[in-house]
Amino acid sequence: xxxxxLKGTIVSARSPERLDITENGYxxxxxxxxxGVFPTLPEQYAGAPVxxxxxxxxxxxxxxxxxxxxxxPMLGMGMDLPLLEWLNTYTFPAEARFADxxxxxxxxxxxxxxxxxxxxxxxxxxxxxxTDATLILMEELERAGVTxxxxxxxMDRNGAPGLLQETTExxxxxxxxxxxxxxxxxxxxxxxxxxxxxxxxxxxxxxLGGLAAKQDLPVQSHLSENQAEMAWVRELHPDCLQYxxxxxxxxxxxxxxxxxxxxxxxxxxxxxxxEAGVTVVHCADSNQNLCSGVAPVRTMLKEGLKVALGSDIxxxxxxxxxxxxxxxxxxxxxxxxxxxxxxxFLTVPEGWYLATSAGAAYFGEQPGFAAGNPLHAIVLQDDRxxxxxxxxxxxxxxxxxxxxxxxxxxxxxxxxxxxxxxx
Amino acid sequence: xxxxxLKGTIVSARSPERLDITENGYxxxxxxxxxGVFPTLPEQYAGAPVxxxxxxxxxxxxxxxxxxxxxxPMLGMGMDLPLLEWLNTYTFPAEARFADxxxxxxxxxxxxxxxxxxxxxxxxxxxxxxTDATLILMEELERAGVTxxxxxxxMDRNGAPGLLQETTExxxxxxxxxxxxxxxxxxxxxxxxxxxxxxxxxxxxxxLGGLAAKQDLPVQSHLSENQAEMAWVRELHPDCLQYxxxxxxxxxxxxxxxxxxxxxxxxxxxxxxxEAGVTVVHCADSNQNLCSGVAPVRTMLKEGLKVALGSDIxxxxxxxxxxxxxxxxxxxxxxxxxxxxxxxFLTVPEGWYLATSAGAAYFGEQPGFAAGNPLHAIVLQDDRxxxxxxxxxxxxxxxxxxxxxxxxxxxxxxxxxxxxxxx
Numbered sequence: 135x136x137x138x139x140l141k142g143t144i145v146s147a148r149s150p151e152r153l154d155i156t157e158n159g160y161x162x163x164x165x166x167x168x169x170g171v172f173p174t175l176p177e178q179y180a181g182a183p184v185x186x187x188x189x190x191x192x193x194x195x196x197x198x199x200x201x202x203x204x205x206x207p208m209l210g211m212g213m214d215l216p217l218l219e220w221l222n223t224y225t226f227p228a229e230a231r232f233a234d235x236x237x238x239x240x241x242x243x244x245x246x247x248x249x250x251x252x253x254x255x256x257x258x259x260x261x262x263x264x265t266d267a268t269l270i271l272m273e274e275l276e277r278a279g280v281t282x283x284x285x286x287x288x289m290d291r292n293g294a295p296g297l298l299q300e301t302t303e304x305x306x307x308x309x310x311x312x313x314x315x316x317x318x319x320x321x322x323x324x325x326x327x328x329x330x331x332x333x334x335x336x337x338x339x340x341x342l343g344g345l346a347a348k349q350d351l352p353v354q355s356h357l358s359e360n361q362a363e364m365a366w367v368r369e370l371h372p373d374c375l376q377y378x379x380x381x382x383x384x385x386x387x388x389x390x391x392x393x394x395x396x397x398x399x400x401x402x403x404x405x406x407x408x409e410a411g412v413t414v415v416h417c418a419d420s421n422q423n424l425c426s427g428v429a430p431v432r433t434m435l436k437e438g439l440k441v442a443l444g445s446d447i448x449x450x451x452x453x454x455x456x457x458x459x460x461x462x463x464x465x466x467x468x469x470x471x472x473x474x475x476x477x478x479f480l481t482v483p484e485g486w487y488l489a490t491s492a493g494a495a496y497f498g499e500q501p502g503f504a505a506g507n508p509l510h511a512i513v514l515q516d517d518r519x520x521x522x523x524x525x526x527x528x529x530x531x532x533x534x535x536x537x538x539x540x541x542x543x544x545x546x547x548x549x550x551x552x553x554x555x556x557x
Numbered sequence: 558x559x560x561x562x563l564k565g566t567i568v569s570a571r572s573p574e575r576l577d578i579t580e581n582g583y584x585x586x587x588x589x590x591x592x593g594v595f596p597t598l599p600e601q602y603a604g605a606p607v608x609x610x611x612x613x614x615x616x617x618x619x620x621x622x623x624x625x626x627x628x629x630p631m632l633g634m635g636m637d638l639p640l641l642e643w644l645n646t647y648t649f650p651a652e653a654r655f656a657d658x659x660x661x662x663x664x665x666x667x668x669x670x671x672x673x674x675x676x677x678x679x680x681x682x683x684x685x686x687x688t689d690a691t692l693i694l695m696e697e698l699e700r701a702g703v704t705x706x707x708x709x710x711x712m713d714r715n716g717a718p719g720l721l722q723e724t725t726e727x728x729x730x731x732x733x734x735x736x737x738x739x740x741x742x743x744x745x746x747x748x749x750x751x752x753x754x755x756x757x758x759x760x761x762x763x764x765l766g767g768l769a770a771k772q773d774l775p776v777q778s779h780l781s782e783n784q785a786e787m788a789w790v791r792e793l794h795p796d797c798l799q800y801x802x803x804x805x806x807x808x809x810x811x812x813x814x815x816x817x818x819x820x821x822x823x824x825x826x827x828x829x830x831x832e833a834g835v836t837v838v839h840c841a842d843s844n845q846n847l848c849s850g851v852a853p854v855r856t857m858l859k860e861g862l863k864v865a866l867g868s869d870i871x872x873x874x875x876x877x878x879x880x881x882x883x884x885x886x887x888x889x890x891x892x893x894x895x896x897x898x899x900x901x902f903l904t905v906p907e908g909w910y911l912a913t914s915a916g917a918a919y920f921g922e923q924p925g926f927a928a929g930n931p932l933h934a935i936v937l938q939d940d941r942x943x944x945x946x947x948x949x950x951x952x953x954x955x956x957x958x959x960x961x962x963x964x965x966x967x968x969x970x971x972x973x974x975x976x977x978x979x980x
Binding site for chain 2: 208371422425445454463468479522537
């Protein structure tokens with residue numbers, strides 16, 4: 135039996151309100167599965183090798199529940215356009231490049247490496263419509279040690295015909311071909327991915343809903359991101375009162391469904407999410423960059439919805455989930471200002487919980503470094519920064535969220551395995 | 558005569574609307590003063606040594622017109638508190654440490670180095686109330702090659718008595734002692750710095766106004782950042798209709814005055830700034846972090862006010878002005894959303910102009926790499942990022958603004974001198 139013992143200042147996000155902190159503590163895993171966090175080394179591990187990280191912070195690694203892998207090369211560009219124009223001008227041509235498998239290999243290898251170096255070890259990710267590039271993406275993630283779900287995108291209308299669009303038949307066929315080839319992956323699994331309602335015919339949506347039921351597959355898509363998009367969906371589906379119903383009516387709306395954005399989801403739509411157990415993926419920077427709006431995340435939490443965070447590259451411009459966490463907190467303050475200071479903002483522990491435990495919950499994990507969870511962790515050394523007085527672990531964590539610290543991540547563990555060591 | 562010739566893709570922010578781009582261009586300075594940007598090497602420089610940076614971007618370096626040097630060690634902490642509580646809980650104790658000159662030396666050396674490494678070569682900076690630490694700060698900036706203004710802070714009321722507060726007499730005496738010791742600095746000059754109206758008695762304000770006139774000194778302070786602060790100022794100065802008048806009535810309001818924040822400055826206050834030629838320093842992230850509000854920057858520009866950017870560490874959490882630029886753009890989009898999409902946002906060229914040319918204007922420079930300006934420049938190599946197609950220089954610049962690129966800054970020039978080389 136393989137035992138991993140990490141010693142340091144252990145921060146475990148057990149609830150949104152509370153960080154459990156164990157100074158000079160021991161985080162222990164057996165065969166990659168956490169057995170617990172202990173203030174002293176339990177007797178049964180006496181003599182086992184301890185990785186002693188001194189006073190380094192040992193943190194949960196991140197779960198990034200919404201990002202577009204093929205948009206990685208356009209990260210940080212085209213931000214001055216609204217959503218639908220941005221898709222046509224920047225995004226579709228960028229994604230079309232992934233017809234080239236060699237290009238896909240190079241780009242996805244770099245992406246996987248950058249994710250791990252930044253402490254992201256769980257993802258739910260959109261690929262492009264290309265089956266081969268999607269399989270390459272899954273290979274590269276698995277090789278780098280990133281776990282989670284990847285989806286071949288389905289889009290058989292309103293794409294870029296001749297450049298980036300499938301026929302309904304191609305979409306069906308390629309989806310089945312892709313699923314057939316996914317069997318060998320251990321850490322990365324398939325997730326059905328209708329791009330968004332305007333991209334998929336009713337026929338395709340019905341096919342995907344059937345497939346989700348038959349093969350017991352999870353689903354990810356976009357919801358109520360932008361008002362022009364919502365108006366378009368109303369035109370396309372006059373039979374549906376609200377956007378979410380265009381997913382629900384095809385069986386794509388359940389407790390394994392991820393819906394990115396939900397900026398404009400009103401009380402009724404939010405109630406439908408809560409009722410079905412859908413997870414909202416909040417993408418704060420993306421929503422501001424594209425002038426979509428500011429999602430009422432704090433309100434969603436209060437209402438008991440499941441909420442996690444997504445970098446949403448390349449609508450979002452930060453791959454590091456430290457930045458994504460800070461962005462979510464900052465956006466919640468913009469929202470508070472917009473609401474006349476009548477709504478709360480996300481505190482740092484709440485933001486941290488969303489970026490770690492709330493995302494991990496989608497993968498069936500318990501909050502924090504709970505016993506039974508696979509070991510996903512970051513070792514972070516922040517001692518090169520100046521400080522005016524001794525800091526608490528909570529203050530150090532807050533500084534990690536906000537403050538760029540080059541080379542501070544010293545090691546990353548994913549699914550029980552050390553997948554990155556600095557230097 | 559010393560000639561500097563930099564070859565690369567030269568981007569010059571000549572106006573908020575327009576980036577002048579010269580591919581394979583030559584940026585030339587004689588004795589540290591720019592003579593121009595040329596598409597081919599002018600004959601008179603034939604045979605002179607050329608620093609050929611290939612296709613690297615050659616950009617103006619940044620001007621950060623509002624930051625608090627003694628808050629550098631608390632960067633990224635205490636963000637969950639509103640302004641006035643944040644001052645008392647975090648800021649005043651952090652600043653009090655600068656009574657210790659050894660501590661000041663260590664921290665300010667690190668700060669100066671980090672500024673230069675991030676391409677900030679011009680600053681307007683608050684020190685603490687400590688004269689010796691202020692002189693140390695000026696020494697360290699000058700040694701590192703940062704130019705600009707530094708102010709010993711004046712605060713003789715509502716500080717932290719016994720920890721961080723002066724008597725009126727001490728404040729007067731120490732200000733004069735400080736000014737007397739500033740004569741030897743070549744690149745860093747003094748600026749009068751009443752902390753903000755609640756921190757200074759009328760007597761002290763009158764003294765500073767007199768000094769500004771007598772010694773021809775510029776002034777920096779804070780204005781209309783937060784509604785609780787504004788209410789407090791109204792209580793303290795019932796004779797003044799608006800906050801700005803508390804500065805104006807003491808002679809601290811003219812075309813060399815910098816006012817940070819101005820989140821809540823209404824049309825009348827903005828007209829007073831325009832009339833006097835006061836420069837607004839916009840600190841987007843700080844205003845959101847502390848839930849102060851979102852300043853109507855785009856409106857200020859439209860009205861013809863002078864606006865520049867500040868990192869406002871440590872209310873702001875980013876020292877890099879690339880981040881500060883992205884934050885200003887993003888905040889302008891939040892503002893647009895708050896305004897019901899009726900106001901414009903800052904475009905990337907506008908944000909870039911604010912972070913470079915608009916800040917440099919405070920130091921008497923012409924926009925962009927204009928002939929006659931001292932050479933302040935960044936050489937940036939972005940070729941390690943993936944790209945899906947050849948990018949224009951404008952796209953590369955946008956990506957620099959948004960995208961974290963470790964070690965991309967290869968060299969920095971300040972006031973004609975190379976002050977940083979990577980690696």
